[in-house]
Amino acid sequence: MEKPSTLFTGIFGAFILSCGAMVLLPNSQIGGLQPQVTWDEGQNSPSDVYPVKREDALGHRVGQGVFVENGCFYCHTQQVRDPQYGPDMERGWGVRRTVARDYIHEDVPLLGVSRLGPDLANFGSATWRNEPDDDTKKPAKRDAAWVFKHLYAPTTIVLDSNCPPYPYLFERKEVGEHPSPDAVEVNGNFQIVPTADARNLAAYLLSLDRTHELKEAPTVIKPKEAKK
Ligand code: HEC
Incomplete structure:
Protein backbone atom coordinates (compact mmCIF):
# COMPACT_ATOMS: atom_id res chain seq x y z
CA MET A 1 0.00 0.00 0.00
CA GLU A 2 3.04 2.25 -0.01
CA LYS A 3 2.87 3.20 -3.69
CA PRO A 4 -0.70 4.47 -3.86
CA SER A 5 -0.09 6.68 -0.84
CA THR A 6 3.06 8.16 -2.43
CA LEU A 7 1.08 8.80 -5.60
CA PHE A 8 -1.69 10.41 -3.59
CA THR A 9 0.77 12.59 -1.65
CA GLY A 10 2.42 13.62 -4.93
CA ILE A 11 -0.83 14.63 -6.58
CA PHE A 12 -2.05 16.38 -3.47
CA GLY A 13 1.30 18.15 -3.03
CA ALA A 14 1.35 19.34 -6.63
CA PHE A 15 -2.17 20.65 -6.21
CA ILE A 16 -1.36 22.50 -2.95
CA LEU A 17 1.84 23.92 -4.41
CA SER A 18 0.21 25.25 -7.57
CA CYS A 19 -2.73 26.59 -5.59
CA GLY A 20 -0.32 28.46 -3.35
CA ALA A 21 1.81 29.81 -6.19
CA MET A 22 -0.99 30.78 -8.54
CA VAL A 23 -3.86 31.73 -6.21
CA LEU A 24 -2.81 32.39 -2.62
CA LEU A 25 0.44 34.22 -3.30
CA PRO A 26 -0.96 36.62 -5.95
CA ASN A 27 -4.01 37.14 -3.74
CA SER A 28 -1.83 38.11 -0.80
CA GLN A 29 0.02 40.57 -3.06
CA ILE A 30 -2.86 42.32 -4.85
CA GLY A 31 -6.07 40.89 -3.38
CA GLY A 32 -6.46 43.81 -1.00
CA LEU A 33 -6.27 46.58 -3.63
CA GLN A 34 -8.95 49.21 -3.22
CA PRO A 35 -10.11 51.71 -5.80
CA GLN A 36 -9.80 54.44 -3.19
CA VAL A 37 -6.25 55.48 -2.62
CA THR A 38 -5.06 57.36 0.41
CA TRP A 39 -3.92 60.53 -1.19
CA ASP A 40 -1.48 63.00 0.17
CA GLU A 41 -2.76 66.48 0.68
CA GLY A 42 -3.06 68.41 -2.56
CA GLN A 43 -3.38 65.34 -4.74
CA ASN A 44 -6.41 64.41 -6.78
CA SER A 45 -9.27 62.81 -4.93
CA PRO A 46 -10.16 59.23 -5.83
CA SER A 47 -13.24 60.44 -7.71
CA ASP A 48 -11.02 62.66 -9.87
CA VAL A 49 -8.86 59.71 -10.57
CA TYR A 50 -11.61 57.27 -11.53
CA PRO A 51 -14.11 59.46 -13.38
CA VAL A 52 -14.99 56.79 -15.92
CA LYS A 53 -18.67 56.48 -16.67
CA ARG A 54 -19.05 53.47 -18.82
CA GLU A 55 -22.52 52.50 -17.72
CA ASP A 56 -25.94 53.42 -19.02
CA ALA A 57 -28.97 54.14 -16.84
CA LEU A 58 -29.46 50.40 -16.34
CA GLY A 59 -25.90 49.95 -15.16
CA HIS A 60 -24.74 48.15 -18.30
CA ARG A 61 -21.21 48.58 -19.50
CA VAL A 62 -22.50 49.27 -22.94
CA GLY A 63 -19.49 50.58 -24.84
CA GLN A 64 -17.19 48.00 -23.35
CA GLY A 65 -19.66 45.33 -24.44
CA VAL A 66 -19.54 46.53 -28.04
CA PHE A 67 -15.74 46.51 -27.84
CA VAL A 68 -15.78 42.89 -26.69
CA GLU A 69 -18.52 41.72 -29.11
CA ASN A 70 -16.56 43.03 -32.06
CA GLY A 71 -13.31 41.45 -30.98
CA CYS A 72 -11.40 44.72 -30.81
CA PHE A 73 -9.27 43.20 -28.04
CA TYR A 74 -7.84 40.68 -30.50
CA CYS A 75 -5.73 43.46 -32.01
CA HIS A 76 -5.78 46.18 -29.35
CA THR A 77 -4.23 45.78 -25.93
CA GLN A 78 -4.99 48.00 -22.96
CA GLN A 79 -1.72 47.74 -21.08
CA VAL A 80 1.21 50.08 -21.24
CA ARG A 81 4.54 48.45 -20.58
CA ASP A 82 7.39 49.81 -18.51
CA PRO A 83 10.05 51.47 -20.74
CA GLN A 84 12.50 48.64 -19.98
CA TYR A 85 10.14 46.12 -21.65
CA GLY A 86 9.10 48.08 -24.72
CA PRO A 87 8.74 51.48 -26.37
CA ASP A 88 5.02 51.91 -25.58
CA MET A 89 5.48 55.33 -24.00
CA GLU A 90 7.79 56.54 -26.76
CA ARG A 91 5.01 55.70 -29.19
CA GLY A 92 2.66 57.97 -27.27
CA HIS A 105 -13.49 48.47 -11.93
CA GLU A 106 -13.34 45.99 -14.78
CA ASP A 107 -15.22 42.74 -14.51
CA VAL A 108 -12.99 41.35 -17.23
CA PRO A 109 -9.82 43.42 -17.69
CA LEU A 110 -9.34 43.83 -21.44
CA LEU A 111 -5.60 43.43 -21.47
CA GLY A 112 -5.77 42.22 -25.06
CA VAL A 113 -4.71 39.15 -27.00
CA SER A 114 -2.16 40.46 -29.49
CA ARG A 115 -1.06 43.87 -30.55
CA LEU A 116 -1.69 44.44 -34.24
CA GLY A 117 -3.02 47.93 -33.64
CA PRO A 118 -1.99 50.57 -31.12
CA ASP A 119 -2.58 50.15 -27.40
CA LEU A 120 -5.80 51.87 -26.34
CA ALA A 121 -5.33 52.02 -22.54
CA ASN A 122 -5.22 55.83 -22.73
CA PHE A 123 -7.00 56.46 -26.02
CA GLY A 124 -9.27 59.11 -24.46
CA SER A 125 -6.48 61.10 -22.85
CA ALA A 126 -5.16 64.31 -24.37
CA THR A 127 -1.67 62.79 -24.48
CA TRP A 128 -2.49 59.74 -26.64
CA ARG A 129 -0.60 59.68 -29.96
CA ASN A 130 0.15 57.00 -32.49
CA GLU A 131 2.19 59.19 -34.79
CA PRO A 132 4.82 61.92 -34.49
CA ASP A 133 3.60 65.01 -32.68
CA ASP A 134 4.00 67.17 -35.77
CA ASP A 135 1.76 64.99 -37.97
CA THR A 136 -0.80 67.56 -39.09
CA LYS A 137 -3.13 64.97 -40.63
CA LYS A 138 -3.97 63.58 -37.19
CA PRO A 139 -5.89 65.59 -34.61
CA ALA A 140 -4.08 66.69 -31.45
CA LYS A 141 -6.84 64.93 -29.53
CA ARG A 142 -9.23 62.34 -30.88
CA ASP A 143 -12.94 63.14 -30.65
CA ALA A 144 -16.14 61.22 -31.40
CA ALA A 145 -16.35 62.47 -35.01
CA TRP A 146 -12.85 61.12 -35.67
CA VAL A 147 -13.67 57.77 -34.03
CA PHE A 148 -16.84 57.43 -36.15
CA LYS A 149 -14.95 58.09 -39.38
CA HIS A 150 -12.28 55.62 -38.38
CA LEU A 151 -14.83 52.97 -37.37
CA TYR A 152 -16.85 53.35 -40.57
CA ALA A 153 -13.95 53.34 -43.00
CA PRO A 154 -10.48 53.49 -41.38
CA THR A 155 -8.64 53.90 -44.69
CA THR A 156 -10.33 57.23 -45.39
CA ILE A 157 -8.30 58.84 -42.58
CA VAL A 158 -5.41 56.42 -42.03
CA LEU A 159 -4.54 55.48 -45.60
CA ASP A 160 -2.72 52.23 -44.96
CA SER A 161 -4.89 51.14 -42.02
CA ASN A 162 -5.26 47.45 -41.23
CA CYS A 163 -8.07 48.18 -38.78
CA PRO A 164 -11.22 46.48 -40.12
CA PRO A 165 -14.17 48.72 -41.08
CA TYR A 166 -17.34 48.29 -39.03
CA PRO A 167 -20.08 49.60 -41.40
CA TYR A 168 -22.78 47.59 -39.61
CA LEU A 169 -22.36 49.91 -36.62
CA PHE A 170 -23.85 52.64 -38.84
CA GLU A 171 -27.22 53.09 -40.48
CA ARG A 172 -28.45 54.81 -43.61
CA LYS A 173 -31.08 57.42 -42.90
CA GLU A 174 -32.85 60.16 -44.75
CA VAL A 175 -31.25 63.52 -44.23
CA GLY A 176 -34.40 65.41 -43.28
CA GLU A 177 -33.92 69.12 -42.74
CA HIS A 178 -30.28 69.07 -41.67
CA PRO A 179 -27.68 66.35 -41.83
CA SER A 180 -26.77 64.92 -38.41
CA PRO A 181 -23.55 66.44 -37.01
CA ASP A 182 -22.28 62.87 -36.55
CA ALA A 183 -22.92 61.79 -40.15
CA VAL A 184 -19.82 60.15 -41.62
CA GLU A 185 -21.16 60.49 -45.15
CA VAL A 186 -23.94 62.49 -46.75
CA ASN A 187 -25.05 61.34 -50.16
CA GLY A 188 -27.91 63.25 -51.68
CA ASN A 189 -30.93 62.67 -49.49
CA PHE A 190 -29.25 60.00 -47.42
CA GLN A 191 -26.70 60.09 -44.66
CA ILE A 192 -24.72 57.44 -42.82
CA VAL A 193 -25.07 57.94 -39.08
CA PRO A 194 -23.69 55.98 -36.12
CA THR A 195 -26.02 53.54 -34.33
CA ALA A 196 -26.38 53.56 -30.54
CA ASP A 197 -23.75 50.80 -30.44
CA ALA A 198 -21.25 52.97 -32.31
CA ARG A 199 -21.99 55.92 -30.01
CA ASN A 200 -21.50 53.80 -26.92
CA LEU A 201 -18.32 52.35 -28.33
CA ALA A 202 -16.93 55.82 -29.09
CA ALA A 203 -17.89 57.03 -25.60
CA TYR A 204 -16.11 54.00 -24.13
CA LEU A 205 -12.95 54.56 -26.20
CA LEU A 206 -12.87 58.24 -25.29
CA SER A 207 -13.32 57.40 -21.59
CA LEU A 208 -10.13 55.34 -21.58
CA ASP A 209 -7.65 57.39 -19.62
CA ARG A 210 -5.18 55.93 -17.19
CA THR A 211 -2.72 58.78 -17.13
CA HIS A 212 -3.29 59.86 -13.52
CA GLU A 213 -0.32 59.23 -11.30
CA LEU A 214 -0.37 56.24 -8.97
CA LYS A 215 2.05 55.66 -6.14
CA GLU A 216 3.10 52.30 -7.48
CA ALA A 217 3.45 53.64 -11.03
CA PRO A 218 4.83 57.17 -11.13
CA THR A 219 4.49 59.21 -14.29
CA VAL A 220 7.48 58.62 -16.52
CA ILE A 221 6.70 61.04 -19.31
CA LYS A 222 5.34 64.30 -17.98
CA PRO A 223 2.40 65.36 -20.15
CA LYS A 224 3.43 68.31 -22.25
CA GLU A 225 1.72 71.58 -21.51
CA ALA A 226 -1.60 71.65 -23.30
CA LYS A 227 -1.28 73.59 -26.52
CA LYS A 228 -3.22 76.78 -26.44
C1 HEC B 1 -7.31 42.92 -37.29
C2 HEC B 1 -6.85 43.70 -36.19
C3 HEC B 1 -7.74 44.82 -35.68
C4 HEC B 1 -8.99 44.72 -35.13
C5 HEC B 1 -9.84 43.48 -34.94
C6 HEC B 1 -9.36 46.06 -34.71
N1 HEC B 1 -8.35 46.93 -35.01
FE1 HEC B 1 -8.33 48.91 -34.57
N2 HEC B 1 -6.50 49.11 -35.44
C7 HEC B 1 -5.79 48.08 -36.02
C8 HEC B 1 -4.58 48.64 -36.62
C9 HEC B 1 -3.53 47.83 -37.36
C10 HEC B 1 -4.59 50.02 -36.36
C11 HEC B 1 -3.51 51.05 -36.79
C12 HEC B 1 -3.89 51.71 -38.10
C13 HEC B 1 -4.94 52.76 -37.91
O1 HEC B 1 -4.71 53.71 -37.14
O2 HEC B 1 -6.03 52.65 -38.51
C14 HEC B 1 -5.80 50.29 -35.61
C15 HEC B 1 -6.16 51.53 -35.13
C16 HEC B 1 -7.24 51.76 -34.30
C17 HEC B 1 -7.52 53.00 -33.62
C18 HEC B 1 -6.66 54.25 -33.63
C19 HEC B 1 -7.06 55.16 -34.74
C20 HEC B 1 -6.44 56.51 -34.57
O3 HEC B 1 -7.12 57.38 -34.06
O4 HEC B 1 -5.28 56.69 -34.95
C21 HEC B 1 -8.69 52.84 -32.94
C22 HEC B 1 -9.39 53.85 -32.06
C23 HEC B 1 -9.14 51.50 -33.20
N3 HEC B 1 -8.25 50.87 -34.05
C24 HEC B 1 -10.30 50.99 -32.68
C25 HEC B 1 -10.75 49.71 -32.94
C26 HEC B 1 -12.03 49.20 -32.48
C27 HEC B 1 -13.03 50.01 -31.67
C28 HEC B 1 -12.13 47.92 -32.90
C29 HEC B 1 -13.28 46.97 -32.71
C30 HEC B 1 -14.59 47.46 -33.15
C31 HEC B 1 -10.87 47.60 -33.60
N4 HEC B 1 -10.09 48.72 -33.62
C32 HEC B 1 -10.57 46.36 -34.14
C33 HEC B 1 -6.14 46.76 -36.04
C34 HEC B 1 -7.35 46.23 -35.60
Missing part, protein backbone atom coordinates in the same frame (compact mmCIF):
# COMPACT_ATOMS: atom_id res chain seq x y z
CA TRP A 93 0.38 55.31 -25.80
CA GLY A 94 0.82 56.34 -22.16
CA VAL A 95 2.77 58.38 -19.67
CA ARG A 96 3.30 55.56 -17.16
CA ARG A 97 3.04 51.80 -17.07
CA THR A 98 -0.33 50.31 -16.18
CA VAL A 99 -0.70 48.32 -12.96
CA ALA A 100 -3.33 46.04 -11.38
CA ARG A 101 -5.13 48.99 -9.78
CA ASP A 102 -5.94 50.40 -13.24
CA TYR A 103 -8.36 47.55 -13.86
CA ILE A 104 -10.07 47.55 -10.50
Whole structure:
Protein backbone atom coordinates (compact mmCIF):
# COMPACT_ATOMS: atom_id res chain seq x y z
CA MET A 1 0.00 0.00 0.00
CA GLU A 2 3.04 2.25 -0.01
CA LYS A 3 2.87 3.20 -3.69
CA PRO A 4 -0.70 4.47 -3.86
CA SER A 5 -0.09 6.68 -0.84
CA THR A 6 3.06 8.16 -2.43
CA LEU A 7 1.08 8.80 -5.60
CA PHE A 8 -1.69 10.41 -3.59
CA THR A 9 0.77 12.59 -1.65
CA GLY A 10 2.42 13.62 -4.93
CA ILE A 11 -0.83 14.63 -6.58
CA PHE A 12 -2.05 16.38 -3.47
CA GLY A 13 1.30 18.15 -3.03
CA ALA A 14 1.35 19.34 -6.63
CA PHE A 15 -2.17 20.65 -6.21
CA ILE A 16 -1.36 22.50 -2.95
CA LEU A 17 1.84 23.92 -4.41
CA SER A 18 0.21 25.25 -7.57
CA CYS A 19 -2.73 26.59 -5.59
CA GLY A 20 -0.32 28.46 -3.35
CA ALA A 21 1.81 29.81 -6.19
CA MET A 22 -0.99 30.78 -8.54
CA VAL A 23 -3.86 31.73 -6.21
CA LEU A 24 -2.81 32.39 -2.62
CA LEU A 25 0.44 34.22 -3.30
CA PRO A 26 -0.96 36.62 -5.95
CA ASN A 27 -4.01 37.14 -3.74
CA SER A 28 -1.83 38.11 -0.80
CA GLN A 29 0.02 40.57 -3.06
CA ILE A 30 -2.86 42.32 -4.85
CA GLY A 31 -6.07 40.89 -3.38
CA GLY A 32 -6.46 43.81 -1.00
CA LEU A 33 -6.27 46.58 -3.63
CA GLN A 34 -8.95 49.21 -3.22
CA PRO A 35 -10.11 51.71 -5.80
CA GLN A 36 -9.80 54.44 -3.19
CA VAL A 37 -6.25 55.48 -2.62
CA THR A 38 -5.06 57.36 0.41
CA TRP A 39 -3.92 60.53 -1.19
CA ASP A 40 -1.48 63.00 0.17
CA GLU A 41 -2.76 66.48 0.68
CA GLY A 42 -3.06 68.41 -2.56
CA GLN A 43 -3.38 65.34 -4.74
CA ASN A 44 -6.41 64.41 -6.78
CA SER A 45 -9.27 62.81 -4.93
CA PRO A 46 -10.16 59.23 -5.83
CA SER A 47 -13.24 60.44 -7.71
CA ASP A 48 -11.02 62.66 -9.87
CA VAL A 49 -8.86 59.71 -10.57
CA TYR A 50 -11.61 57.27 -11.53
CA PRO A 51 -14.11 59.46 -13.38
CA VAL A 52 -14.99 56.79 -15.92
CA LYS A 53 -18.67 56.48 -16.67
CA ARG A 54 -19.05 53.47 -18.82
CA GLU A 55 -22.52 52.50 -17.72
CA ASP A 56 -25.94 53.42 -19.02
CA ALA A 57 -28.97 54.14 -16.84
CA LEU A 58 -29.46 50.40 -16.34
CA GLY A 59 -25.90 49.95 -15.16
CA HIS A 60 -24.74 48.15 -18.30
CA ARG A 61 -21.21 48.58 -19.50
CA VAL A 62 -22.50 49.27 -22.94
CA GLY A 63 -19.49 50.58 -24.84
CA GLN A 64 -17.19 48.00 -23.35
CA GLY A 65 -19.66 45.33 -24.44
CA VAL A 66 -19.54 46.53 -28.04
CA PHE A 67 -15.74 46.51 -27.84
CA VAL A 68 -15.78 42.89 -26.69
CA GLU A 69 -18.52 41.72 -29.11
CA ASN A 70 -16.56 43.03 -32.06
CA GLY A 71 -13.31 41.45 -30.98
CA CYS A 72 -11.40 44.72 -30.81
CA PHE A 73 -9.27 43.20 -28.04
CA TYR A 74 -7.84 40.68 -30.50
CA CYS A 75 -5.73 43.46 -32.01
CA HIS A 76 -5.78 46.18 -29.35
CA THR A 77 -4.23 45.78 -25.93
CA GLN A 78 -4.99 48.00 -22.96
CA GLN A 79 -1.72 47.74 -21.08
CA VAL A 80 1.21 50.08 -21.24
CA ARG A 81 4.54 48.45 -20.58
CA ASP A 82 7.39 49.81 -18.51
CA PRO A 83 10.05 51.47 -20.74
CA GLN A 84 12.50 48.64 -19.98
CA TYR A 85 10.14 46.12 -21.65
CA GLY A 86 9.10 48.08 -24.72
CA PRO A 87 8.74 51.48 -26.37
CA ASP A 88 5.02 51.91 -25.58
CA MET A 89 5.48 55.33 -24.00
CA GLU A 90 7.79 56.54 -26.76
CA ARG A 91 5.01 55.70 -29.19
CA GLY A 92 2.66 57.97 -27.27
CA TRP A 93 0.38 55.31 -25.80
CA GLY A 94 0.82 56.34 -22.16
CA VAL A 95 2.77 58.38 -19.67
CA ARG A 96 3.30 55.56 -17.16
CA ARG A 97 3.04 51.80 -17.07
CA THR A 98 -0.33 50.31 -16.18
CA VAL A 99 -0.70 48.32 -12.96
CA ALA A 100 -3.33 46.04 -11.38
CA ARG A 101 -5.13 48.99 -9.78
CA ASP A 102 -5.94 50.40 -13.24
CA TYR A 103 -8.36 47.55 -13.86
CA ILE A 104 -10.07 47.55 -10.50
CA HIS A 105 -13.49 48.47 -11.93
CA GLU A 106 -13.34 45.99 -14.78
CA ASP A 107 -15.22 42.74 -14.51
CA VAL A 108 -12.99 41.35 -17.23
CA PRO A 109 -9.82 43.42 -17.69
CA LEU A 110 -9.34 43.83 -21.44
CA LEU A 111 -5.60 43.43 -21.47
CA GLY A 112 -5.77 42.22 -25.06
CA VAL A 113 -4.71 39.15 -27.00
CA SER A 114 -2.16 40.46 -29.49
CA ARG A 115 -1.06 43.87 -30.55
CA LEU A 116 -1.69 44.44 -34.24
CA GLY A 117 -3.02 47.93 -33.64
CA PRO A 118 -1.99 50.57 -31.12
CA ASP A 119 -2.58 50.15 -27.40
CA LEU A 120 -5.80 51.87 -26.34
CA ALA A 121 -5.33 52.02 -22.54
CA ASN A 122 -5.22 55.83 -22.73
CA PHE A 123 -7.00 56.46 -26.02
CA GLY A 124 -9.27 59.11 -24.46
CA SER A 125 -6.48 61.10 -22.85
CA ALA A 126 -5.16 64.31 -24.37
CA THR A 127 -1.67 62.79 -24.48
CA TRP A 128 -2.49 59.74 -26.64
CA ARG A 129 -0.60 59.68 -29.96
CA ASN A 130 0.15 57.00 -32.49
CA GLU A 131 2.19 59.19 -34.79
CA PRO A 132 4.82 61.92 -34.49
CA ASP A 133 3.60 65.01 -32.68
CA ASP A 134 4.00 67.17 -35.77
CA ASP A 135 1.76 64.99 -37.97
CA THR A 136 -0.80 67.56 -39.09
CA LYS A 137 -3.13 64.97 -40.63
CA LYS A 138 -3.97 63.58 -37.19
CA PRO A 139 -5.89 65.59 -34.61
CA ALA A 140 -4.08 66.69 -31.45
CA LYS A 141 -6.84 64.93 -29.53
CA ARG A 142 -9.23 62.34 -30.88
CA ASP A 143 -12.94 63.14 -30.65
CA ALA A 144 -16.14 61.22 -31.40
CA ALA A 145 -16.35 62.47 -35.01
CA TRP A 146 -12.85 61.12 -35.67
CA VAL A 147 -13.67 57.77 -34.03
CA PHE A 148 -16.84 57.43 -36.15
CA LYS A 149 -14.95 58.09 -39.38
CA HIS A 150 -12.28 55.62 -38.38
CA LEU A 151 -14.83 52.97 -37.37
CA TYR A 152 -16.85 53.35 -40.57
CA ALA A 153 -13.95 53.34 -43.00
CA PRO A 154 -10.48 53.49 -41.38
CA THR A 155 -8.64 53.90 -44.69
CA THR A 156 -10.33 57.23 -45.39
CA ILE A 157 -8.30 58.84 -42.58
CA VAL A 158 -5.41 56.42 -42.03
CA LEU A 159 -4.54 55.48 -45.60
CA ASP A 160 -2.72 52.23 -44.96
CA SER A 161 -4.89 51.14 -42.02
CA ASN A 162 -5.26 47.45 -41.23
CA CYS A 163 -8.07 48.18 -38.78
CA PRO A 164 -11.22 46.48 -40.12
CA PRO A 165 -14.17 48.72 -41.08
CA TYR A 166 -17.34 48.29 -39.03
CA PRO A 167 -20.08 49.60 -41.40
CA TYR A 168 -22.78 47.59 -39.61
CA LEU A 169 -22.36 49.91 -36.62
CA PHE A 170 -23.85 52.64 -38.84
CA GLU A 171 -27.22 53.09 -40.48
CA ARG A 172 -28.45 54.81 -43.61
CA LYS A 173 -31.08 57.42 -42.90
CA GLU A 174 -32.85 60.16 -44.75
CA VAL A 175 -31.25 63.52 -44.23
CA GLY A 176 -34.40 65.41 -43.28
CA GLU A 177 -33.92 69.12 -42.74
CA HIS A 178 -30.28 69.07 -41.67
CA PRO A 179 -27.68 66.35 -41.83
CA SER A 180 -26.77 64.92 -38.41
CA PRO A 181 -23.55 66.44 -37.01
CA ASP A 182 -22.28 62.87 -36.55
CA ALA A 183 -22.92 61.79 -40.15
CA VAL A 184 -19.82 60.15 -41.62
CA GLU A 185 -21.16 60.49 -45.15
CA VAL A 186 -23.94 62.49 -46.75
CA ASN A 187 -25.05 61.34 -50.16
CA GLY A 188 -27.91 63.25 -51.68
CA ASN A 189 -30.93 62.67 -49.49
CA PHE A 190 -29.25 60.00 -47.42
CA GLN A 191 -26.70 60.09 -44.66
CA ILE A 192 -24.72 57.44 -42.82
CA VAL A 193 -25.07 57.94 -39.08
CA PRO A 194 -23.69 55.98 -36.12
CA THR A 195 -26.02 53.54 -34.33
CA ALA A 196 -26.38 53.56 -30.54
CA ASP A 197 -23.75 50.80 -30.44
CA ALA A 198 -21.25 52.97 -32.31
CA ARG A 199 -21.99 55.92 -30.01
CA ASN A 200 -21.50 53.80 -26.92
CA LEU A 201 -18.32 52.35 -28.33
CA ALA A 202 -16.93 55.82 -29.09
CA ALA A 203 -17.89 57.03 -25.60
CA TYR A 204 -16.11 54.00 -24.13
CA LEU A 205 -12.95 54.56 -26.20
CA LEU A 206 -12.87 58.24 -25.29
CA SER A 207 -13.32 57.40 -21.59
CA LEU A 208 -10.13 55.34 -21.58
CA ASP A 209 -7.65 57.39 -19.62
CA ARG A 210 -5.18 55.93 -17.19
CA THR A 211 -2.72 58.78 -17.13
CA HIS A 212 -3.29 59.86 -13.52
CA GLU A 213 -0.32 59.23 -11.30
CA LEU A 214 -0.37 56.24 -8.97
CA LYS A 215 2.05 55.66 -6.14
CA GLU A 216 3.10 52.30 -7.48
CA ALA A 217 3.45 53.64 -11.03
CA PRO A 218 4.83 57.17 -11.13
CA THR A 219 4.49 59.21 -14.29
CA VAL A 220 7.48 58.62 -16.52
CA ILE A 221 6.70 61.04 -19.31
CA LYS A 222 5.34 64.30 -17.98
CA PRO A 223 2.40 65.36 -20.15
CA LYS A 224 3.43 68.31 -22.25
CA GLU A 225 1.72 71.58 -21.51
CA ALA A 226 -1.60 71.65 -23.30
CA LYS A 227 -1.28 73.59 -26.52
CA LYS A 228 -3.22 76.78 -26.44
C1 HEC B 1 -7.31 42.92 -37.29
C2 HEC B 1 -6.85 43.70 -36.19
C3 HEC B 1 -7.74 44.82 -35.68
C4 HEC B 1 -8.99 44.72 -35.13
C5 HEC B 1 -9.84 43.48 -34.94
C6 HEC B 1 -9.36 46.06 -34.71
N1 HEC B 1 -8.35 46.93 -35.01
FE1 HEC B 1 -8.33 48.91 -34.57
N2 HEC B 1 -6.50 49.11 -35.44
C7 HEC B 1 -5.79 48.08 -36.02
C8 HEC B 1 -4.58 48.64 -36.62
C9 HEC B 1 -3.53 47.83 -37.36
C10 HEC B 1 -4.59 50.02 -36.36
C11 HEC B 1 -3.51 51.05 -36.79
C12 HEC B 1 -3.89 51.71 -38.10
C13 HEC B 1 -4.94 52.76 -37.91
O1 HEC B 1 -4.71 53.71 -37.14
O2 HEC B 1 -6.03 52.65 -38.51
C14 HEC B 1 -5.80 50.29 -35.61
C15 HEC B 1 -6.16 51.53 -35.13
C16 HEC B 1 -7.24 51.76 -34.30
C17 HEC B 1 -7.52 53.00 -33.62
C18 HEC B 1 -6.66 54.25 -33.63
C19 HEC B 1 -7.06 55.16 -34.74
C20 HEC B 1 -6.44 56.51 -34.57
O3 HEC B 1 -7.12 57.38 -34.06
O4 HEC B 1 -5.28 56.69 -34.95
C21 HEC B 1 -8.69 52.84 -32.94
C22 HEC B 1 -9.39 53.85 -32.06
C23 HEC B 1 -9.14 51.50 -33.20
N3 HEC B 1 -8.25 50.87 -34.05
C24 HEC B 1 -10.30 50.99 -32.68
C25 HEC B 1 -10.75 49.71 -32.94
C26 HEC B 1 -12.03 49.20 -32.48
C27 HEC B 1 -13.03 50.01 -31.67
C28 HEC B 1 -12.13 47.92 -32.90
C29 HEC B 1 -13.28 46.97 -32.71
C30 HEC B 1 -14.59 47.46 -33.15
C31 HEC B 1 -10.87 47.60 -33.60
N4 HEC B 1 -10.09 48.72 -33.62
C32 HEC B 1 -10.57 46.36 -34.14
C33 HEC B 1 -6.14 46.76 -36.04
C34 HEC B 1 -7.35 46.23 -35.60
